[in-house]
Amino acid sequence: MKATAAAIDPVIWNDWYVVARSVDVPIGAVGRSRLLDTGIVLWRSADGAVQAWRDRCPHRSVQLSKGRVAGDRLVCPYHGLAFDPTGRCVLVPAHPGYTPPPQSHAETYAVQERYGLVYVCLGVPGQEIVDFPEWHEPGYRGLIAGPYTIHTSGPRAIENFLDVTHLPILHADILGSPQRPEIADYEVQVTPTGIEARNLRIWQPDPYGTGSGSEVVYDYRVERPLTAHLRKPNPSGANLALLYHVTPVSETECVGWMAMALNFGQEIPDAELIAFQDRIVQQDLDNLESHNPPQLPLNPAVEFHLPGDRTSLAYRKWLRQLGVQYGVMA
Ligand code: FES
Ligand code: FE
Numbered sequence: 001m002k003a004t005a006a007a008i009d010p011v012i013w014n015d016w017y018v019v020a021r022s023v024d025v026p027i028g029a030v031g032r033s034r035l036l037d038t039g040i041v042l043w044r045s046a047d048g049a050v051q052a053w054r055d056r057c058p059h060r061s062v063q064l065s066k067g068r069v070a071g072d073r074l075v076c077p078y079h080g081l082a083f084d085p086t087g088r089c090v091l092v093p094a095h096p097g098y099t100p101p102p103q104s105h106a107e108t109y110a111v112q113e114r115y116g117l118v119y120v121c122l123g124v125p126g127q128e129i130v131d132f133p134e135w136h137e138p139g140y141r142g143l144i145a146g147p148y149t150i151h152t153s154g155p156r157a158i159e160n161f162l163d164v165t166h167l168p169i170l171h172a173d174i175l176g177s178p179q180r181p182e183i184a185d186y187e188v189q190v191t192p193t194g195i196e197a198r199n200l201r202i203w204q205p206d207p208y209g210t211g212s213g214s215e216v217v218y219d220y221r222v223e224r225p226l227t228a229h230l231r232k233p234n235p236s237g238a239n240l241a242l243l244y245h246v247t248p249v250s251e252t253e254c255v256g257w258m259a260m261a262l263n264f265g266q267e268i269p270d271a272e273l274i275a276f277q278d279r280i281v282q283q284d285l286d287n288l289e290s291h292n293p294p295q296l297p298l299n300p301a302v303e304f305h306l307p308g309d310r311t312s313l314a315y316r317k318w319l320r321q322l323g324v325q326y327g328v329m330a
Helices: 154-162 270-288 307-322
Strands: 017-021 030-035 038-044 050-054 068-070 073-075 089-091 110-114 117-121 141-150 187-191 194-204 214-224 227-232 240-250 253-262
Touching: 017 030, 017 038, 017 240, 030 240, 050 110, 050 117, 141 240, 141 270, 154 214, 154 227, 154 240, 154 253, 154 270, 154 307, 187 307, 194 307, 214 307, 253 270
Parallel strands: none
Antiparallel strands: 017 117, 030 038, 038 050, 068 073, 110 117, 141 253, 187 194, 194 214, 214 227, 227 240, 240 253
16 A cells, blocks of 8 residues: 555645635635645635535545535535534434534644635644745735646656756746856855755846846745745846745645735736746646656756756755655655
């Protein structure tokens, strides 16, 4: 039998992951998601609180996500057992006076909403959801792009987000130029909370939608194995920040969610900014899904590295230090 993430990797298991956008789970709705090989039912009760449970009725193991919400209860479609928001079975239609046993309790998970997203932790949360300071800064607009289903491991997807040398090639004439593909040296630090890469300079053909090319600076911060923060500061004050979350569906499939915050381009419609990210991710997809193996090798000798891969190398080294097992190979 295949070992579960719970058994092999407490670092990954006890973390927060995005499973939906908040707007996609309105009051009375039942949805489903998948995280770390585990089916999840999502529902929102009449008081507005979102719930995330194992997608399994404790009675006969059918999917609760095929059920319905009735006020502050989730009702199973099979025999109509109803569960309150704590997962307690409070109604058995066939036996009105019956007191259900403790095994009738639905398996509930920790859930929170932030940045317009629903986050779930299947285990015991070891830390808070990663901070996204720009989301709250005055003058910034916040948007959500995704979900992007990617058939590779979560660590491969995050590493691709940290990889700048591919920008002028794979995203030619959008995020870089094949005529100016050089990446100068930059700084990477392993900090007590993760890794930071500063002052990565890339020439881009039209970084601010003004029609003219310029060198831009990327600053990365990675504090959790499957979340990365990117800030594109500009001396003019026009800043773009991205919080990229990757949800591990399995060891070889993940879903990308991108929260964006920017303080310029107020005239650009949300749909246009999201379509831009969609286009970039589409270019990444085929390539990302061709990694063989999909698991990220943490042994530096398995693949070779360019000077510009400093951030990737630091990321792999840090995952190894943390003891991450899921989605990687030693
Ligand atoms: Fe859910 Fe019986 S299987 S009520
Ligand atoms: Fe890319």
